[in-house]
Amino acid sequence: xxxxxxxxxxxxxxxxxxxGQMGGAMLAGWLADGLAPSVVLDxxxxxxxxxxxxxxxxxxxxxDFVPSLIVLAAKPQKAAEVxxxxxxxxxQAPILSVMAGKTVGGLTAALADAGxxxxxxxxxxxxxxxxxxxxMTVCYTPPxxxxxxxxxxxxxxxxxxDTAWVTREEQMDAVTAISGSGPAYVFLLAELMEQTGTxxxxxxxxxxxxxxxxxxxAGALIERTGVDAAELRRxxxxxxxxxxxALSVLMAPDAWPTTLDRAIxxxxxxxxxxxx
Numbered sequence: 043x044x045x046x047x048x049x050x051x052x053x054x055x056x057x058x059x060x061x062g063q064m065g066g067a068m069l070a071g072w073l074a075d076g077l078a079p080s081v082v083l084d085x086x087x088x089x090x091x092x093x094x095x096x097x098x099x100x101x102x103x104x105x106d107f108v109p110s111l112i113v114l115a116a117k118p119q120k121a122a123e124v125x126x127x128x129x130x131x132x133x134q135a136p137i138l139s140v141m142a143g144k145t146v147g148g149l150t151a152a153l154a155d156a157g158x159x160x161x162x163x164x165x166x167x168x169x170x171x172x173x174x175x176x177x178m179t180v181c182y183t184p185p186x187x188x189x190x191x192x193x194x195x196x197x198x199x200x201x202x203x204d205t206a207w208v209t210r211e212e213q214m215d216a217v218t219a220i221s222g223s224g225p226a227y228v229f230l231l232a233e234l235m236e237q238t239g240t241x242x243x244x245x246x247x248x249x250x251x252x253x254x255x256x257x258x259x260a261g262a263l264i265e266r267t268g269v270d271a272a273e274l275r276r277x278x279x280x281x282x283x284x285x286x287x288a289l290s291v292l293m294a295p296d297a298w299p300t301t302l303d304r305a306i307x308x309x310x311x312x313x314x315x316x317x318x
Contacts, residue, residue, distance in 0.1 A: 053201055054110035056080040057131055059124055061087040065115030067173035071202030081107050100127030111194055114139040118316050129158040136162040136191045142218050143316025146184045162187050164195050167222045177203030180217040219309035232257045
């Protein structure tokens with residue numbers, strides 16, 4: 043696993059296809075780390091600092107632009123629409139796909155049909171904390187990718203957080219369900235804590251502040267100490283105390299141990315469905 047600290051080498055020019063929630067989060071991290079002049083293809087993106095450029099249609103991509111890497115962050119259902127336009131660029135640069143569920147084989151076949159049979163596709167799943175350099179990205183490299191292409195992806199992704207690699211592509215479904223979708227689970231926890239705090243009589247702004255700071259502080263603690271999560275939980279839990287009372291509800295067989303497992307498995311199934 044790599045460190046989120048910025049390497050000394052600048053980030054080379056990128057072609058970012060799709061600048062929604064995930065693409066925008068990655069772009070924010072790259073801009074903060076010194077991105078070389080790059081091009082963004084997105085129909086809804088209006089603002090990007092010079093010398094970077096935005097184009098709204100694939101037909102308007104500058105043919106003289108030579109990216110070091112194509113980052114494919116469009117919605118999965120848009121793959122068939124954008125891939126043919128990327129074929130000329132994919133002859134010169136590898137593709138890093140962050141589209142949930144889209145397999146390396148499927149994307150490679152589509153590019154071959156578009157006239158680029160030698161395209162190299164590397165698959166990755168980042169998450170939205172990438173926008174502040176605290177992302178978690180897990181990648182899969184197919185056998186045809188070179189060490190240099192893998193190192194390029196590592197360099198670009200290390201600018202937005204930690205990176206890790208899996209050896210089997212099917213493992214990306216679990217990655218998508220845990221780290222890709224995971225921030226939403228944490229945000230839901232903060233949201234529900236805030237709602238209950240207000241219901242118990244706290245001023246809404248105080249309930250929000252307490253909930254958010256508790257979630258972010260607990261996350262920082264588990265990250266910085268490296269202590270096992272179960273041990274940290276035990277340290278907070280005094281026998282017969284308030285935390286134990288709450289955990290007796292949350293850890294009941296039909297509560298978090300079951301529902302969170304079901305939720306993550308549902309997300310993993312959906313990731314597989316998107317590939318079909």
